[in-house]
Amino acid sequence: NAGVTQTPKFRVLKTGQSMTLLCAQDMNHEYMYWYRQDPGMGLRLIHYSVGEGTTAKGEVPDGYNVSRLKKQNFLLGLESAAPSQTSVYFCASSLPDVQDTQYFGPGTRLTVL
Amino acid sequence: GQSLEQPSEVTAVEGAIVQINCTYQTSGFYGLSWYQQHDGGAPTFLSYNALDGLEETGRFSSFLSRSDSYGYLLLQELQMKDSASYFCAVRAEDDKIIFGKGTRLHILP
Numbered sequence: 001n002a003g004v005t006q007t008p009k010f011r012v013l014k015t016g017q018s019m020t021l022l023c024a025q026d027m028n029h030e031y032m033y034w035y036r037q038d039p040g041m042g043l044r045l046i047h048y049s050v051g052e053g054t055t056a057k058g059e060v061p062d063g064y065n066v067s068r069l070k071k072q073n074f075l076l077g078l079e080s081a082a083p084s085q086t087s088v089y090f091c092a093s094s095l096p097d098v099q100d101t102q103y104f105g106p107g108t109r110l111t112v113l
Numbered sequence: 114g115q116s117l118e119q120p121s122e123v124t125a126v127e128g129a130i131v132q133i134n135c136t137y138q139t140s141g142f143y144g145l146s147w148y149q150q151h152d153g154g155a156p157t158f159l160s161y162n163a164l165d166g167l168e169e170t171g172r173f174s175s176f177l178s179r180s181d182s183y184g185y186l187l188l189q190e191l192q193m194k195d196s197a198s199y200f201c202a203v204r205a206e207d208d209k210i211i212f213g214k215g216t217r218l219h220i221l222p
Contacts (some may be wrong), residue, residue: 033210042200042212043156058209090155100146100163100204103220104155 001026004105006091012111013081014063021076021108023091031094032074033058033102036087043090049074050096081112115139117213119201124219125191133186133216135201143204145177145184150215151197159186159199188218195219 007022023032030051035043045058045096063085065077074093078085088109092102117137125131135145144163148156162168162177162184174187188195198215205211 002160035212040121040214042202042214044212045209048209059211096217099208099210100144100202101158102156102210104157105154 003027004091004103006089006108008108009106010109012113013078014113015082017081018077019081019110020078020081021089021091021110023074023076023093023105024072024103025074025091025093025103026072027093027103028071029093029103030071031099032068033092033094034064034074034076035090035092036060036085037090037107038087046076046089055067077080081110082105083112086112087109115203115211117201117203117211117217118159119199119213121214122217122219123190124221126221127191127193129191130187130189131191131202131218133188133218135184135186135213137182137184137201137213139203139211141206142179142182143208145175146202146204146210147173147186148200148212149173149197150200151156157220158198175202191220193220193222205220 004025027104033048034046052071091105094102119135147159150156160175177184200215201213
């Protein structure tokens with residue numbers, strides 16, 4: 001099992017460009033999450049999904065959109081990237097009754113110039 | 114507001130015991146989790162406490178006191194590979210997980 005995978009691993013964007021980060025999990029987890037991590041900060045929840053076709057806002061949702069068209073995939077979109085979105089992005093997944101046990105992907109390091 | 118407080122850095126000696134504290138102030142509380150993250154790596158789950166008391170998993174133990182809004186992670190027989198950042202996390206209202214800013218553990222030989 002691959003667990004949770006993220007694509008791409010690194011990306012550099014110019015201000016105003018758009019991109020989509022892909023998260024995939026093969027553990028049949030219902031719940032999926034997108035976090036961002038900035039230096040000296042913990043993980044901050046951007047958006048999450050409790051099942052296929054559903055999404056909800058987290059702590060810092062502005063500037064991001066998400067979609068969960070398939071149970072195993074959770075996409076994070078940046079429509080118009082800003083330097084403030086330079087960060088490391090982590091995807092995670094969990095079972096619905098053990099949400100406190102989350103499995104994380106390796107992360108995507110995004111730089112916006 | 115919702116907040117978790119943990120020390121930014123802790124230093125300990127190889128073979129010793131270290132305790133990393135976490136105090137929380139959240140709307141609603143379901144449980145306290147701990148995650149480990151090595152530099153450049155992803156967070157990995159260590160332990161979870163929903164009820165008061167001590168949970169032990171090998172060299173790692175985690176404690177929770179709901180009345181004091183406090184918990185800690187205890188690492189015994191420290192090894193150099195335990196050098197990492199440790200995050201406490203609380204599942205609060207709306208089932209959202211809130212993470213602390215992390216404690217960087219330095220281990221001296």
